[in-house]
Amino acid sequence: MMQNNDQNQTIAGFDIKYGEIETVPFPAKAKPKKNLGNVFVVTNGKFFSERYAVMNLHGELITDFVLKDDSFEKVKCFGALSILLPQGDGWSVCDFSGKPFSGNIYDDVVELKNSYLAVGKKNPQTRKTLYALADIYGNPKTSFEYIKIDAFSGGFAVAKQEQRVDIFGNNGKIAFSLDCGEMRSFYNGYAVFNKNGCWGAVDTTGRVTVQPRFAWLRDSEYDRFCYCDVANSTTADNMGVIDANGNIVLDVSKGLKDLTILNESTILHRVTYVREATQGNERILYRIPATGFVIKDKITDAKYLYIGEEREGLMAFVAYTQTSDPPLILNGQFTIGYMDSDFNTVFTLVDYKTKDSFDFGELQPCDSKHLSPFIDGLAVVQIQQGEVRAFRGSTFFCPQPYVIDKKGHRVTDAAAIQTRLSLHVSNSEHTTKDPIADTLRTKGLSVPFLFLRKTCKPLAKNFWSVQDVGEERFVFSSLETIFSRSETNDYGSGGYSCGLLGVNGANGLIGFVDENVDFVVKPIYKEASHFIDNAAWAMRDKQWFILKRSCEVLPTPGESSKVQYDADEKASIVEVKQGSWSFQTKGGSNYYSQNADSLLDAAEILKQIISIPPQTYYMVDTSDGTLGRDMYGFFTEAPIKTSNLRIDNPSGVSESVQAQSLMGFGNMVNNQNSVAQQKNYGQYAKLILMMKCGRCSYESPIETVAGEMERQCYQCGTINQTRRGAISVYTAQGTVEV
Ligand SMILES: [Zn+2]
Numbered sequence: 001m002m003q004n005n006d007q008n009q010t011i012a013g014f015d016i017k018y019g020e021i022e023t024v025p026f027p028a029k030a031k032p033k034k035n036l037g038n039v040f041v042v043t044n045g046k047f048f049s050e051r052y053a054v055m056n057l058h059g060e061l062i063t064d065f066v067l068k069d070d071s072f073e074k075v076k077c078f079g080a081l082s083i084l085l086p087q088g089d090g091w092s093v094c095d096f097s098g099k100p101f102s103g104n105i106y107d108d109v110v111e112l113k114n115s116y117l118a119v120g121k122k123n124p125q126t127r128k129t130l131y132a133l134a135d136i137y138g139n140p141k142t143s144f145e146y147i148k149i150d151a152f153s154g155g156f157a158v159a160k161q162e163q164r165v166d167i168f169g170n171n172g173k174i175a176f177s178l179d180c181g182e183m184r185s186f187y188n189g190y191a192v193f194n195k196n197g198c199w200g201a202v203d204t205t206g207r208v209t210v211q212p213r214f215a216w217l218r219d220s221e222y223d224r225f226c227y228c229d230v231a232n233s234t235t236a237d238n239m240g241v242i243d244a245n246g247n248i249v250l251d252v253s254k255g256l257k258d259l260t261i262l263n264e265s266t267i268l269h270r271v272t273y274v275r276e277a278t279q280g281n282e283r284i285l286y287r288i289p290a291t292g293f294v295i296k297d298k299i300t301d302a303k304y305l306y307i308g309e310e311r312e313g314l315m316a317f318v319a320y321t322q323t324s325d326p327p328l329i330l331n332g333q334f335t336i337g338y339m340d341s342d343f344n345t346v347f348t349l350v351d352y353k354t355k356d357s358f359d360f361g362e363l364q365p366c367d368s369k370h371l372s373p374f375i376d377g378l379a380v381v382q383i384q385q386g387e388v389r390a391f392r393g394s395t396f397f398c399p400q401p402y403v404i405d406k407k408g409h410r411v412t413d414a415a416a417i418q419t420r421l422s423l424h425v426s427n428s429e430h431t432t433k434d435p436i437a438d439t440l441r442t443k444g445l446s447v448p449f450l451f452l453r454k455t456c457k458p459l460a461k462n463f464w465s466v467q468d469v470g471e472e473r474f475v476f477s478s479l480e481t482i483f484s485r486s487e488t489n490d491y492g493s494g495g496y497s498c499g500l501l502g503v504n505g506a507n508g509l510i511g512f513v514d515e516n517v518d519f520v521v522k523p524i525y526k527e528a529s530h531f532i533d534n535a536a537w538a539m540r541d542k543q544w545f546i547l548k549r550s551c552e553v554l555p556t557p558g559e560s561s562k563v564q565y566d567a568d569e570k571a572s573i574v575e576v577k578q579g580s581w582s583f584q585t586k587g588g589s590n591y592y593s594q595n596a597d598s599l600l601d602a603a604e605i606l607k608q609i610i611s612i613p614p615q616t617y618y619m620v621d622t623s624d625g626t627l628g629r630d631m632y633g634f635f636t637e638a639p640i641k642t643s644n645l646r647i648d649n650p651s652g653v654s655e656s657v658q659a660q661s662l663m664g665f666g667n668m669v670n671n672q673n674s675v676a677q678q679k680n681y682g683q684y685a686k687l688i689l690m691m692k693c694g695r696c697s698y699e700s701p702i703e704t705v706a707g708e709m710e711r712q713c714y715q716c717g718t719i720n721q722t723r724r725g726a727i728s729v730y731t732a733q734g735t736v737e738v
Contacts, residue, residue, distance in 0.1 A: 019550035021512075021521050024059040026537075026544035037533040037586065038077045038096065040546070041067075054085060054098070057535055057548050062098025076111065079584045081136045084109050093117070093138025101137040109138065110149070112157055114170055114595070114621070115582065118149040133159065133168055141172050154186030154638075155595070155623040156204065165193070167206070170595040170621065176206030189624055189641040190220035190244065201225060201244070203644075204623045210246035221261040223643055224249060236327075241267060244644075250294055256302075263705040264642070267294040271302045273320070275329035286329065288320055293343070300343045309373040309728045309737065314338045314346060314406060316371030316379070336371070336383055338408065347408030349383045368728065368735040370397055378403050378411060378420045439517045444506040500531050500549075510538065512547075521547060533585050579605065581618070589615040596620045598646045600714040602627040603701050606634065622646070627701065632674055633666025634688035634701040642703070642710070647717035656710065656719035657694030665690050665701065676729035676736035687727065687738045694720055706737065 026032075030042040033052055040055045044065045052067040054075055063085055067075070074091070076084040082101065085094045090107050092100040107129055108120035115136040120129040121144050131149050132140040142159075146166070149159040156175060157168045165183045169175040183193035183202075190201045193212065200212030201220065210217070210225065216233045218226040223244040229252055230237045239259045240252035250256070250267060258270040273288040292302030301321070308316030317339050322332030337348035372380040382401045403411040403420045411417060440446065500512040505523025512521035512531075521538075528538035528547075535548045581592040596602045602620035606629040609618060619628040625640025664671070671687065678685035686703040691711055693700065698715035706726040710719055728735045 022546075022548050022550065024057070024546040024548065026055070026059060026546065027061055030055060030061065030544065032529065032537040032544060033072070035529065035532045035535065035537070036075065036077045038080050038535075039075075039083055040535075040537065041072050041075065054083070056096045056098075057546055059546055060097065062094070062096070076109075078111060078117070078136050079582075081115070082138070093119075093134075093136075102139055104138055104140070106138070110151075112149060112151045114152040114157075114593075116152065116157065116168075116172065118146070120144075131159075133157070133172060135172070142166075150185050152621075154189065154191075154204070154625065155621055156186045156191070158183045158185055158191065167191075169623075175204075178202060178206065178208075180212070184219060186623075187219040188221060188223070188639045189644065190223075190225075192217045192219060192225065197231075199227075200246075203244075209244050210242065213246075214242075220244070221639060222264050223641070224261050226259050226261065228252065235270070235272070239269075254299065256292075256294070256299070263707070264710060265296060265708060266705075268292070269294065269302050271326045273322070273326050273329040273332075288329065290320055306367070306371070308368055308371050309726050309735065310341050311373040311375065311726075312377065312406070313340055314374050314379075315341065316368075316373070316381075317345075318371075338371075338374075338379070338406075346406075349381065349404075349408060373728075374406060375420070377406055378416060380404075380420055440503065443517060445503045445513070445517070447501065447503050500536075502528050502530055502536075509540075512536075589617065591617050591619065593619045593621065596622050598622055598648055598714065599624050599627060599640065599700070600648060600698075603714055606701075631667070632671040633664075633668070635674075636684070636686055636688065636703055638684055639686075640703060643712050643719065645712045645714065645717065647712075647714070649715075650717040651696070656721055659694050659711075659720035659722035660692040660697065662704070662722050662724055663690045663692065663699070672727060672729050672738050675738040679736050679738065685738070689724070691720055691722055693718060 026042065029044055030053065031045040032040060033043045034041040038057065039062070040057075041052050042055045042061070044051050044053075051065040052069075052072040053061045053065045054063045054067070054072075055061050062083075067086065071086055074084070075086075078084070078093075082093050083096060084091055085098060085100075086092075087094075087100060088105050090105040091109050092105055093102075093109065094100050104119070106119045107122040108131075110118040110120070110131075112118055112133075117134045117136060117138060118131045119134040119138055119140055120131040122129045128147075130144045131146045132142045132144045133146075133149060134140045146159040146161060149157055149168075151157065152170070155170055159166045159168060160182065163181060164177055164179050166174045166177045167183075178193060180193040180195040183191050185191060186204065190203055190209070192199050192201045192210075195212040198212040199214045199217035200208060201210035201217065202208050214227045215231045216228040225242050225244075226239050227242055228237050228239050233239065235258040238252050238255050238257060240248060240254070240256075241250040241259065241261065243249050250259075256269040258272070260268040260270075262268050269292050271290055273290065275286045277284045277286060288305060290302050291304045291307075293300045303319045303321045304317055305320055306316070306318040315338065317335075317337060319335045320332055321335075322330050324330050332354050334350065334352040334354065335345070335348055336350040337345055339345045370382045380401045380403055382397050382399075384398045401421060403417045405411055500514060500520060502510055503513050503523070505511055505519075507523060509523040510525045510528040511519050511523030512528075514520050525538035525540045525545075529536045531547075531549070534550070535546060538545050538547050579594045579596065581594050584591045584593070594605070596605060599622055602622050605620050606618055606627060609629060612618070612629065612631045614631055617628055617630050619626055624645050626636065626638065627640060628635045628637065665688070675685040675687050686705070688701050689704045690699040691702045691713075692698075693713035693716060695718040696713060696716040698713055700711065700714040702709075702711045704724045706724055708721070708723050710721055712719055727738050729738055
């Protein structure tokens, strides 16, 4: 977000130039319907026979009012490059004046990412649609021979024929083909495929590493695959794990269910107990998901509902066990206590045998507030000790926290209690008033359609935690902190966007202010939408207008960077050319992406960027995974490969080394918060740290987990062994391990 509206900002590789707000009138009779980003759908506004047209941001209708409800939903914008419009009885890829790039009319067009489309034509005899790979302007690059083409993933797009798949690389050419009935997309360097009813796996060079002999295989994670003996596996089926060459790592006969490969050395398994209860007229479904671990060859039962952070050799746990098999909850036992890192119980605080009816729902929110980690031999707990009935109304938790020692005994030393409790309290949240809300009030302004947030507090400069009802998220500007976005409707998603907030002036009319609450658009409009991709609409005197703010991204010529390594024997210099970025803006965020050959190239390209504004994301796609960078540091949105990497100049050393160090990059506090928040949303996130190679000293940005790891150096290809401690982040939803 810009500090000043007309100030231009320079980031490495780019100049971003914001212009004045431009006002363009709608054509006569056209009223706004939907902002698709770069084009609007407009309506003729008729109650009967309502029809829609597409309008560009110059206020020109690029279709007639011919679209009906079902067809305007199919109009799509492919970034700022092309747009899909109806043509004849099909669809054409057009420019923003509505002119088709070619005479081709298709029955279906699908976006594949990486500036490619799949274009489909229906065979009149068979009535089946067959697809070709096409560029972003709809020009076919292959013949129409595919039943479907999946979007690019992991650097490749899988195109399916009847009994064969063709795998297209980022250059739009076939990298390899495979005779098989079905293949899923590439993840983490492998794709799984089905041949004659059995699943196997292939790597990015087209080598079949796992012969098709499994009834079911999940996509690759950490060079491993979960497998099952049942074709359409559910969480109730027994699962096993194989390595990238098809060797059994964890046999399905061990009877473990619902597996998650956490990292190279740890696999989670889960059972979920369920019970239906009746409370008055209400039927309540209780679920206890209990987790166990497979670490190296040691299997721990799936019984843990909560495990706290390990500190000073101890970690808190809440466990549930019963002798009869899941899924039904029967009479069982709850245990709450602390254990060592090998899962051996050191002491228990609660041992509770469930009897006939109980409320274990309240154990679900158990977190570090109720069972804190140990610091200097002391922990704070809020658990009732001894025999506790867990009926609704009764509770495992007690109102006042108390302090225990490493034997589980209650501490009576007043000074120790005081120190430990005040440390505990300082972690709980407090709310800060937002100065923007005050400024708006002082100036007599209010915000239409929006609601003040429940709480908001600054975590760091310009980085806020905000909470609506029950939902916390992190935002990057103070304007957005005070208002919740209303639901997406025909007027777009509400709230602050593109650095601008719609407000009601003292005269009751709508204008737009910047983050200093200065009017950028004067309050003269009776109605207005929010900005999406730097465009909004507004109405006064019964006339509709497009409000648009130009945003120019000027790429500067590519520069190559030199990387020097300080290891004595193997000093080398690598030059990485800065490739060109493709730019896309979506929902107020800016995305820059490009392809590179290796993670080394990706890391070097991303390291070159000097400063990154909020809501701006750089992604470099390689066949070993996609590495990204934002204002806080590196990030990934899906696992990147950790071994068998594509190395430009492998030095051919096979024995592994100890990494020199593991260091942060960028703003580590915000980085950790952001990873925690992604995890709260159930999204993929890993903390990325710089691993300094024990052999060549190159610093590779790697995905990390708590505990031991092995990661391949991006520069020399040597396997490095390294270790990271546990990191827990306090959020409104509780502590999150990152
Ligand atoms: Zn190295």
